[in-house]
Ligand SMILES: Cc1cc2nc3c(=O)[nH]c(=O)nc-3n(C[C@H](O)[C@H](O)[C@H](O)COP(=O)(O)OP(=O)(O)OC[C@H]3O[C@@H](n4cnc5c(N)ncnc54)[C@H](O)[C@@H]3O)c2cc1C
């Protein structure tokens with residue numbers, strides 16, 4: 001059945017048609033795509049997905065369930081884009097195709113409830129998690145550390161080992177306004193992200209405290225919600241737009257919006273690419289996106305902080321630390337050197353590079369739930385690299401990666417601690433000569 | 436037998452997860468690296484063991500089902516497009532390296548191993564398998580063998596054929612055969628290993644191969660030379676080889692690519708350079724020092740306007756990466772790029788390129804020429820747009836003229852990409868009929884029912 005161009009069918013794919021047609025079918029991505037490396041099936045390869053989308057445009061491929069399954073089988077890790085000689089933006093093609101599928105056929109049931117009702121509502125989300133956590137004791141325990149979440153929270157990671165729900169959410173722990181220590185130089189908005197808010201509030205506390213020491217007044221605006229990345233990247237653009245509107249509104253008045261979650265910073269910065277329908281909207285999203293900074297990038301690029309002032313917390317003194325590049329940091333935002341600069345400069349830890357530090361950990365948001373088997377195999381490579389590096393600690397800057405890395409390391413029985421880079425340090429008081 | 440019965444038989448042979456039948460599955464195995472050939476298989480089968488291939492071929496032969504072997508699907512001649520439907524036999528899950536034998540300088544591996552994975556494993560033992568088709572990230576050993584591939588280093592090291600010791604293959608009738616052996620010297624009967632090498636999957640399905648290896652050259656050096664005049668660069672290549680120096684690679688890039696390298700990699704190369712030669716010398720330190728001195732001296736004498744000597748491998752990598760990027764830029768420069776693969780005698784290369792440029796200028800078409808100058812294998816790429824019939828036809832006509840010119844210059848119409856579907860019409864036009872007659876007969880012996888990769892090379896594609 002040929003596509004009918006007279007209506008709005010496939011409007012998102014059409015928007016990214018140049019990207020779709022950029023692929024010259026050379027097959028180089030075969031060596032790099034983590035999914036293809038496990039499955040050896042063209043359908044999971046960047047080229048295969050791109051061609052299916054192209055066929056959809058040409059009327060050779062209907063938007064079947066199988067089509068969605070194929071384009072859903074992508075980590076959006078951009079490894080293919082990094083090495084593609086034609087720089088084909090598979091991430092654009094796949095995300096657009098998901099959106100057109102969702103627009104035409106609706107979200108798959110498994111994602112619908114959580115995306116439409118739970119994620120957009122901070123209160124409901126918190127309540128749902130809290131509710132779930134009351135029942136944690138009836139759920140299976142693994143290795144004493146991790147528990148399963150009930151099925152209806154699949155979007156967060158049921159079916160795998162996930163960390164406990166925090167006993168107190170970040171909102172309860174962090175004031176709305178944290179003043180700078182010393183002379184304030186910047187006023188920044190803090191974007192927590194769901195995982196930091198509900199699972200790892202200590203990451204948020206640490207980051208805010210570090211920024212405070214570096215001269216920032218940090219505002220944790222309560223109007224913020226989920227960044228929308230899981231929803232946006234699943235193709236539910238309509239819901240993502242309501243989430244985006246909320247966040248753009250909440251952070252109107254800050255010079256910078258900082259977050260410790262790589263997925264959030266990259267998701268927030270994707271608004272203009274996918275969600276804008278008018279030029280006015282695009283400009284508004286662009287302005288917002290330009291202010292969004294990953295924690296590492298803020299510290300090095302904006303604050304030009306003297307990282308020598310960072311002191312390692314006593315529990316991490318003398319440890320060997322390696323770094324895992326989250327895809328959403330390294331490939332989506334080109335942030336690679338900044339965290340390394342910090343880890344190298346700080347006294348008291350030894351920094352070692354592991355093999356393929358920027359290799360995708362295999363989480364890919366809901367990919368890890370819908371495709372847990374492949375996700376695990378991809379994570380195995382990471383676990384082996386961590387093990388070979390002989391590091392005591394693996395630092396990263398994405399709570400999603402942290403969940404995946406902990407799961408992988410515990411499966412491999414490796415005694416390596418997974419931390420957010422912001423958790424490693426404190427900042428020494430500014431020397432009085434240099435206020 | 437009905438489709439469902441065949442599928443269930445196949446599932447019994449290779450396992451459920453190794454038989455795919457949906458529309459999406461068939462769509463993603465309907466193409467290869469070529470832009471204009473698309474045909475869906477009826478189902479997709481992944482063998483994971485040689486005896487699976489044996490059983491699949493027996494079944495297919497019995498029921499006269501077409502079988503098209505496929506490796507990485509990177510060939511650019513339509514070779515792995517299942518033009519008559521049937522089974523796409525995808526070898527990518529037979530991807531084990533079985534043994535690496537340093538003392539005998541040989542290795543045995545399954546056909547679905549990706550060339551780069553093989554190279555990485557060999558490099559760890561300081562060994563190397565010289566054939567280097569530039570698609571090594573996607574190409575599989577089986578595809579490399581069946582296309583008799585060769586890349587830049589074939590100037591010094593030759594092509595795949597020179598590195599084949601033995602093959603395990605399954606005949607289309609479902610019989611497993613070991614061809615050749617594991618020794619360099621072997622004159623036991625006809626050389627069927629060579630016959631299968633380059634047979635584009637039309638005679639047998641290769642399941643394992645025994646490869647001849649070389650020790651990894653301990654040292655290498657890259658030299659870049661720019662010329663303000665194309666014939667001068669051509670003459671330089673001849674002079675260097677004439678003087679007894681054989682670099683591993685000599686690559687030629689034209690002004691179009693030089694400019695795009697400048698744009699992409701900000702290399703600051705002279706924008707008006709008509710041609711750029713890239714050399715890589717390899718061997719022991721002494722050989723590399725001697726050869727690169729020779730290369731530089733001759734380039735200078737022949738009038739190179741700018742010579743760069745890479746100080747180390749890191750710098751060398753920058754140039755080779757820039758070359759790939761410049762090459763890739765060709766494919767992004769127009770909606771459709773008709774990239775040819777002719778091979779002309781080295782001495783007539785410059786003259787041939789001038790002819791190509793003239794043909795395209797007359798037709799008002801943009802063209803760029805890059806190639807493996809060491810062996811006269813050139814890829815003239817004509818930019819067009821398949822959506823614009825008038826322009827596209829003009830481009831196709833120019834390509835025909837280019838190929839005819841290559842043959843007129845004493846060259847061949849395909850140096851490394853094979854015939855497949857893409858070059859069939861030129862094949863018939865340029866070859867002695869007896870050659871095609873012989874191939875037909877050979878095919879009949881291997882594949883009496885014509886089930887294996889039907890419609891390719893010399894065979895009519897419709898049936
Ligand atoms: C960007 C680019 C650069 C390239 N550069 C070069 C180059 O420098 N030199 C060069 O020579 N080629 C080059 N090629 C062409 C191509 O990559 C090679 O021919 C490669 O060896 C094909 O390997 P494959 O695994 O992709 O085979 P496929 O494309 O899958 O198949 C090629 C042929 O072999 C058959 N076949 C595959 N596996 C088997 C098997 N196990 N048994 C029997 N038959 C089989 C198929 O039926 C088909 O006819 C290039 C291609 C691209 C896209």
Ligand code: SF4
Nearest residue numbers: 023024026027029084
């Ligand atoms: S996505 Fe890029 S690397 Fe993969 S086949 Fe297309 S052009 Fe080649």
Ligand code: SF4
Nearest residue numbers: 033074075077078080
């Ligand atoms: S984004 Fe990642 S998973 Fe998706 S096709 Fe590219 S390499 Fe594969």
